[in-house]
Amino acid sequence: MPSPSEAFIALTKLHGTVLEPTIRAAFEALPPITDPAFLYGEWTGGSFENDHPGHATLKSMRWAGKNFRDVNDVDPIVVYDDQGKRAVGEAFGASSARLRKVELWGKLSVAMVYDKNPIIDQFRFVGEDLVAGAMDVKPDTGRVYYFYLKRNKNGEGEKL
Numbered sequence: 308m309p310s311p312s313e314a315f316i317a318l319t320k321l322h323g324t325v326l327e328p329t330i331r332a333a334f335e336a337l338p339p340i341t342d343p344a345f346l347y348g349e350w351t352g353g354s355f356e357n358d359h360p361g362h363a364t365l366k367s368m369r370w371a372g373k374n375f376r377d378v379n380d381v382d383p384i385v386v387y388d389d390q391g392k393r394a395v396g397e398a399f400g401a402s403s404a405r406l407r408k409v410e411l412w413g414k415l416s417v418a419m420v421y422d423k424n425p426i427i428d429q430f431r432f433v434g435e436d437l438v439a440g441a442m443d444v445k446p447d448t449g450r451v452y453y454f455y456l457k458r459n460k461n462g463e464g465e466k467l
Contacts (some may be wrong), residue, residue, distance in 0.1 A: 311336035312433050318355065319437075319455055325355040330453040334439050337431035339416030343406040346375040346417065346430065346438070349385075349393070350456035361442060361452030368396055372456055373419070378406045383421055383428070411441060436460070 309317065315333045318325055340346070352372035354365055365384075371393045374382040383404040384396035409418035411429045418429040425445035430438045436458040441451050 311338070315433050315439055315455075316437070319353060322356075324357050326357060327359065327450065327453065330355055331441075331451065334431060334441055334453060335412055335414070337433060337439055339414050340430050340432050340438065341408075341417065343375075343378050343408075343417050345432075346406065347377065349374050349459040350438075351459055352385075353455045353457065355453055359450060359452050361444075361454075365454075370396070372459075375406065375419075381405060381419055383419055383426075411443065430456075 311333065315337060318330060318333055350372045352365070352370050354361075354370070368384070369387040371385045371387045374385055374393075374395075381404040382395045385393050386396040388394040403422045404419045405422065406417055407420050408415050409420070409427055409429055410416075411418070411427075414431075416429050416431055418427050420427050427443045428440050429443065430440050433439050433455070438456050440454045440456060442454065443451055
C-alpha cells in the first residue's frame, strides 16, 4: 500500500480527469505543515484536470504558482507574462496574502489567507519540495479546488 505522499504524487502524474473526492481523500491523508517558514521561496503551481471552475480560471490566467517571503508577505497568484516570466497576478485583487495556521477537516496546518478575498489555501506536506493545497472559497459551494506546488530551486521556474 502506498504512503499518503506516494498516493498524492501518483495523482499529480495522472493524465486526464482526476475527480475531487479522489484528490480530497489523498489530501486528507497527508500530514500538516506546522512551520510557515517551510514555505518560504518561490513555488511553481500544478493543477488537476477536472471540471472545477478554479482549474479553468487559473489555466486561462497562465498560473505560475506562489511566492512566500514571510508570514505577512505572500504573492498568492503568480502568472506567466507574455515573455514567459513570472509576474504577480492582479486577478481578484489577489496581490497579497499572509500565512496562518488554520483548521480544515479537523487538521490544523499552515494556510495562506488572501488579504482582499474570502479565500484560504491550506497546505499539506507531500515532500521537501512538494506540497498539496486546498483552496476554500466563500461562499461555500461544497467544492474545493485542489492543487500542488513544487519548490523552485536556484531560480528555476519551469511550468508543470
